[in-house]
Each structure stands twice: as C-alpha cells, then as structure tokens.
Amino acid sequence: MRIVVKVGTTTLAHTTGRLNIRRVEQLCKVLSDLKNAGHEIVLVSSGAIGMGVGKLGLRERPQDMPTKQAAAAVGQCELMYVYDKLFSEYHHTVAQILLTGSDVRDAQRQENFHNTLFRLLELGALPILNENDTVATEEIVIGDNDTLAAIIAVSVRADLLILLSDIDGLYTADPRTDKTARLIPTVSEITPELLALAGGSGSGLGTGGMATKLRAAQTVNASGIDMVIASGADPDILYRIAAGEPAGTRFTGRC
Ligand code: GLU
DSSP, X not given: OEEEEEEOHHHHBOTTSSBOHHHHHHHHHHHXXXXXXXXEEXXXXXXXXXXXXXXXXXXXXXXXXXXXXXXXXXXXXXHHHHHHHHHHHTTOOEEEEEEOHHHHHSHHHHHHHHHHHHHHHHTTOEEEEEEOTTTOOXXXXXOOHHHHHHHHHHHTTOSEEEEEESSOSOBSSOTTTOTXXXXXXXXXXXXXXXXXXXXXXXXXXXXXXXXXXXXXXXXXXXXXXXXXXXXXXXXXXXXXXXXXXXXXXXXXXXX
16 A cells, blocks of 8 residues: 555654654654555655754744744754654665645646655655745745645555544544544545534644644545544554554545
C-alpha cells in the first residue's frame, strides 16, 4: 500500500514546544517497519513552528508573520535533523519537500513536485513534506497540513491517508466537554450534520482542527481514497490501521 501519514504538532511536541522524544522515536520506528514490510510511506509533518517556538524559548505560538516565519525556519531544521537521525538508524533515507499554495495550485509547479515525489518513491526514499512556512505569506498559504496531506494523497494516488492527531477520531460531540460523546468508527458520507460537529483548532500550537480534517476526507474520498483519523499518542496504532483493523474513525472512499 502507498500510505500518506500526517502528524500534527501535538503528536510530535510537548506543550512546551520541545520534542516529544519517546513519541517521535516510536513513530519513526513504526514507519520504518511498515516500509520494511513493503508499504510506501509519505510523511506530512507539522511541527516546524511549534518546535521553533520551543527552540527559541518563545512563550507561545507567535501571531505576527515574521516571528512565525523565523520560528518555522528554526523548527523545520530541527525537525529534519531529528527525522534524518532516527530514520537513518533503520537505514531509511529521508527527503524534504516544502511547498506553498502556489506550488499546489499552479499546474506546472504541481507537476514539478509531483515528478519529484514519484521519483523519490521509486528510489525508495521517504519523502517528508511540510508547508514552506518561512515564505508562505497570506496570499500563497495552504493554511494547514490536513489540507496539504489530502492534496498529496490525491497527487501520489495513495491507497490510504492517515491523520494522526491529539484526538482519536470523530465523536458525536466534543469529548473534552461532553461525557456522553461517542467515537464514530466509520463514516461513509460527510453530511452537513457531520460538518456541524467539527469545531476549530484544538490546540495552542497547531493550526488544524476537525473541520479541516473533514474537508481533507471529502477531498480524498472523492478520489476513492480512504482516510483514517486516529490518535498519535501511541504510533503503534499505525500497524492496526495499515492492516485494515478498526482504529479511530475511517472515512471510506467510494470510487
Ligand atoms: N506547517 C505548520 C508547522 O509545521 C503546521 C501546520 C499545521 O499544523 O496544520 O508548524
């Protein structure tokens, strides 16, 4: 299977913005193992801004553009250093691709990164993508990595998109405030009622939320690709998802 995995900032970093070492080590180990088992993996990783915040010792995620871009420049470097180091331990080669909205909207530029991605997969490398936050100003922003991951999943004709998040799936209500909330295991149609269930961003460090995840599901499902939202707290869950076992919420593609 060709699997696109997206990890959010809250999965990779503590609330301080510093790396969650145990989590990231486990994530790289499981992804390496899935690659060894014959799956092709594309990783969409957030965390550049969050980790830059930690490394620069800022108190919170910056609101102004120059500080955000500066934090991303520092954090992206740290992220790739960590990925390179950990994946190398399992003899996997990582490649960094940073994109802006212009790259995914302009047909010519889209073809360029598309060709690079396919070549990297042919070469057995593990592409790691993020938005190019250091140059992405409002006009050319993709905005969030749930959207980027969906675009990439369609672009590489993935079999499956997995969004690892700080929430373990879609619930009937907000589980943080409503004790009666139940996990919805499978969604075969994204109805207006479901969209109404989705709120905004859940954390102080990331930018995505359930609404962007549902839109991502709509995008990939329209191309016949399944999507799973699951908790990133224990990356071992990826084994179960790859094996088609129930975990989190699965949005089924219909093509
Ligand atoms: N590109 C952002 C970062 O690396 C994260 C975007 C997102 O979490 O959706 O910090």
